[in-house]
């Protein structure tokens with residue numbers, strides 16, 4: 001029988017043993033600040049916000065209620081980590097339904113790590129005829145492995161080079177609902193290998 005990976009007890013242990021890097025108040029402060037910058041840039045140009053599922057949905061939901069101007073929202077599903085903690089090639093699952101032609105597109109994702117996912121999404125938005133494409137991420141991971149030096153246009157919180165979860169970010173599909181950004185100890189990640 002194929003392995004089903006970590007279960008709910010493992011997720012509960014990971015939550016107990018992980019370090020809370022940003023609590024809910026810190027994340028709310030970052031969301032307020034991001035919303036201000038995004039409003040300045042997009043308040044008058046009727047943007048299309050494209051949420052990268054699955055991880056982007058909590059960030060998008062909490063950001064959207066802070067944006068008080070006309071905008072449309074669609075989503076796409078691309079995954080590189082599947083259900084695990086190690087990256088593979090980007091796999092496309094669902095494309096946006098609203099036309100991107102001549103639209104100002106803001107791609108919303110939970111994290112910029114090595115950047116392969118956002119790079120692939122940006123390329124496909126440009127190919128689809130977007131007038132402009134920018135990116136907003138809740139979390140940016142600090143290291144020197146960024147694909148082609150990619151940077152986010154709007155970024156909320158920096159994290160060190162550790163596997164993180166919470167606010168949409170998963171640990172084996174669990175813990176997306178954790179109300180903070182948490183880093184998994186390397187000793188627990190080693191058990192994933």
Ligand SMILES: O=P(O)(O)OC[C@H]1O[C@H](OP(=O)(O)OP(=O)(O)O)[C@H](O)[C@@H]1O
Nearest residue numbers: 053054055079080081113114115116117
């Ligand atoms: O910068 P990268 O190294 O490409 O990693 C970032 C991507 O990884 C995560 O997605 P994942 O593939 O885990 O799918 P998920 O959103 O369903 O969790 C996250 O949501 C980003 O989209």
Ligand SMILES: Nc1nc2[nH]cnc2c(=O)[nH]1
Nearest residue numbers: 113162163164165169170
């Ligand atoms: N949950 C989660 N997904 C990621 N995708 C790329 N990096 C990460 C990370 O640190 N945590």
